[in-house]
Amino acid sequence: QVQLVESGGGVVQPGGSLRLSCAASGFTFSSYGMHWVRQAPGKGLEWVAFIRYDGSNKYYADSVKGRFTISRDNSKNTLYLQMNSLRAEDTAVYYCAKGGWLQPPSPWGQGTMVTVSS
């Protein structure tokens, strides 16, 4: 079955960087687009970024544009989110989800927690 496992979360100081990974299995990773979605503690869901199956198109929420970069390595079945210039408001659980553009993001991984604090 489809499995998505996020990793790379942790505590980082404001202005710092972090790279999240999402290891995919149970499906042909190179055939599907992927999303990153985050959820701040006690808050709602916020879409972060999308990447097409071949990496040819990438879309970002305005709140992360210019600071975050989504990428993928289809040879390793892995999705990435490089996060730079981190702010306190980036503190959240970050989920990856399988799904092409205009397709339903499903399923989701269990998430990895990122805390931006001094």
Place this chain on the structure above:
Amino acid sequence: QTVVTQEPSLTVSPGGTVTLTCASSTGAVTSGYYPNWFQQKPGQAPRALIYSTSNKHSWTPARFSGSLLGGKAALTLSGVQPEDEAEYYCLLYYGGAQLVVFGGGTKLTVL
């Protein structure tokens, strides 16, 4: 800034029917926004329920249905069960703007 609005909270009795809605600040929601609905229970990742307005995933219980209602996307639960108590989120695709926006969520209480 594009905003998607949902009812913050709703309460329904077991066995009852409730409709959650999802509105866009840009105007009427149409099928072209490919409305999706997700259920999230405490401590769990969101689970997809409905996609492209009214299509159900294989695991979606029959009591859940999606539609367009009065310029909004809608999720109707008929014959509500206690286990349906959860947070529900809608998602809209703004294809032209290459943007995805979630609604703020509706906390559904079954009482």
